[in-house]
Amino acid sequence: MQGIWTTARIRAAEDRLLAVTPDGELMRRAAFGLATQVAAVLAEGTGGVSGRRAVLLVGSGNNGGDALWAGAFLRRRGVAVTAVLLDPAKAHTAGLAALRRSGGRSVSAVDGPQWISRADVVVDGIVGISARGPLRPEAARLAGLVAAPVVAVDLPSGVDPDTGAADGPHVTATRTVTFGALKPVHALAPQECGVVVLVDIGLRPSLGEPDLYRLEPADIAAVWPVPGPGDDKYSQGVVGIAAGSATYPGAAVLASGSAVRATAGMVRYAGHAADVVRARWPEIVATGSVTDAGRVQAWVVGPGIGTGAEGREVLRHILGQGVPVCADADATTIIAHTPEVLDARDPDTPLVLTPHAGEYERLMGRRPGADRVAAAREAAAKYDAVVLLKGHCTVVAAPDGRVAVNQPHGSWLATAGSGDVLTGLVGSLLAAGLDPWLAAAAAAQVHSLAGALAAEDVPTSASGLVDAIPAALRLIRAVA
Ligand SMILES: NC(=O)C1=CN([C@@H]2O[C@H](COP(=O)(O)OP(=O)(O)OC[C@H]3O[C@@H](n4cnc5c(N)ncnc54)[C@H](O)[C@@H]3O)[C@@H](O)[C@H]2O)[C@@H](O)CC1
Ligand SMILES: [K+]
Numbered sequence: 345m346q347g348i349w350t351t352a353r354i355r356a357a358e359d360r361l362l363a364v365t366p367d368g369e370l371m372r373r374a375a376f377g378l379a380t381q382v383a384a385v386l387a388e389g390t391g392g393v394s395g396r397r398a399v400l401l402v403g404s405g406n407n408g409g410d411a412l413w414a415g416a417f418l419r420r421r422g423v424a425v426t427a428v429l430l431d432p433a434k435a436h437t438a439g440l441a442a443l444r445r446s447g448g449r450s451v452s453a454v455d456g457p458q459w460i461s462r463a464d465v466v467v468d469g470i471v472g473i474s475a476r477g478p479l480r481p482e483a484a485r486l487a488g489l490v491a492a493p494v495v496a497v498d499l500p501s502g503v504d505p506d507t508g509a510a511d512g513p514h515v516t517a518t519r520t521v522t523f524g525a526l527k528p529v530h531a532l533a534p535q536e537c538g539v540v541v542l543v544d545i546g547l548r549p550s551l552g553e554p555d556l557y558r559l560e561p562a563d564i565a566a567v568w569p570v571p572g573p574g575d576d577k578y579s580q581g582v583v584g585i586a587a588g589s590a591t592y593p594g595a596a597v598l599a600s601g602s603a604v605r606a607t608a609g610m611v612r613y614a615g616h617a618a619d620v621v622r623a624r625w626p627e628i629v630a631t632g633s634v635t636d637a638g639r640v641q642a643w644v645v646g647p648g649i650g651t652g653a654e655g656r657e658v659l660r661h662i663l664g665q666g667v668p669v670c671a672d673a674d675a676t677t678i679i680a681h682t683p684e685v686l687d688a689r690d691p692d693t694p695l696v697l698t699p700h701a702g703e704y705e706r707l708m709g710r711r712p713g714a715d716r717v718a719a720a721r722e723a724a725a726k727y728d729a730v731v732l733l734k735g736h737c738t739v740v741a742a743p744d745g746r747v748a749v750n751q752p753h754g755s756w757l758a759t760a761g762s763g764d765v766l767t768g769l770v771g772s773l774l775a776a777g778l779d780p781w782l783a784a785a786a787a788a789q790v791h792s793l794a795g796a797l798a799a800e801d802v803p804t805s806a807s808g809l810v811d812a813i814p815a816a817l818r819l820i821r822a823v824a
């Protein structure tokens with residue numbers, strides 16, 4: 345798993361490392377890695393490095409210092425470097441001296457626009473991990489003039505380092521070069537960071553356990569159920585799906601189909617859409633009611649079951665079965681409106697909730713807000729459940745505090761029925777006995793990859809997503 349650390353943890357680790365490292369050494373390591381990446385962006389964009397024009401936007405902290413030192417390294421490769429100093433009196437002294445020694449130019453913000461308009465690449469060294477809030481007006485004005493590719497130093501300035509919130513003027517980068525470790529902004533605001541490149545400055549041993557995680561293909565491949573020679577259809581875990589209605593059978597077909605595609609075990613369906621489900625998926629054992637569905641190792645409940653008395657009884661019955669439950673869509677609303685249904689739950693059985701922002705508001709009485717990690721953690725604690733908070737970057741929090749952030753692959757999942765497919769994936773992994781947090785995080789990742797594969801740059805639909813699950817799993821196994 346890829347680890348992600350909050351900025352407070354990063355700073356504490358940097359302090360420990362700085363105490364045992366020669367002065368300026370860390371910044372030079374960071375800046376050398378940064379310069380290499382800026383040169384790569386120049387080469388990709390213009391076909392060369394020497395003679396190209398780089399403009400550095402330099403703020404008053406060490407982030408600007410990184411940019412200035414990188415400028416000095418780029419001079420050695422023949423790049424024409426101009427530093428635009430937002431606050432000349434406070435620019436990093438050693439960095440500015442190094443740039444000047446190397447033949448680089450520095451100008452004030454007033455003269456910035458003429459250089460920015462001719463740049464082949466712009467380096468955003470305005471602020472780094474110590475800043476909060478949107479860009480100040482002067483920086484915002486200069487950033488707004490940039491047409492060239494932007495390489496952000498550590499993070500795109502104006503985006504919150506710990507929440508990824510970008511609710512005011514900010515930089516949007518082509519590439520972000522970060523140092524020592526990934527920070528939350530990189531996982532939570534990938535659309536602002538562009539390609540994220542991590543430069544090793546020797547920080548890892550000082551960091552300790554991560555605050556957040558991102559699953560890598562190898563993590564998913566390692567836990568995704570694969571039948572062994574001793575397995576039969578029951579031993580791999582049977583998943584039950586309680587979804588859809590006679591009038592709206594779509595949710596039932598999608599959630600069941602997703603479970604069929606996800607693992608090799610058995611899928612049961614219980615509800616008013618049994619005939620439609622059976623017709624589409626002959627391998628599913630379908631019945632009209634959850635009370636005669638037979639044994640399962642996990643239940644998916646909610647999509648399309650309605651929020652009335654019948655839906656409530658279905659949910660109550662399922663919560664009382666003593667097996668893990670993924671409660672989605674209408675089940676979330678029922679729990680929000682009549683939390684006493686949860687009394688039917690054996691406290692030891694895992695529960696996964698999968699709210700989008702609106703459902704979150706019903707569950708918690710407020711919107712998730714800018715800090716989506718904190719929001720998911722709070723809901724996980726309140727409901728003693730794994731909470732998968734949907735969004736461009738889905739956040740999965742466990743009651744024990746573990747948090748995974750999903751890596752999106754475009755926005756193709758914003759399609760009707762997409763959530764039904766996700767819940768089917770979660771249910772199959774719960775039935776296979778996976779830790780519920782891992783099940784939800786792995787399901788989210790496969791779901792977004794399936795979305796990208798189904799779409800291939802044109803819109804897809806939820807049925808397309810179901811069909812792309814095997815391709816997503818194959819790809820994950822191939823790159824793991
Ligand atoms: N500490 C270390 O060991 C290392 C730090 N490095 C760099 O240092 C950065 C952190 O540097 P600093 O702690 O000096 O702080 P930053 O460079 O993140 O910025 C803080 C400065 O920005 C100003 N500021 C705050 N909010 C602002 C806003 N909204 N708009 C404009 N200006 C604002 C503050 O007045 C302060 O002077 C990292 O992001 C990284 O780039 C790297 O060189 C690697 C090593
Ligand atoms: K920056």
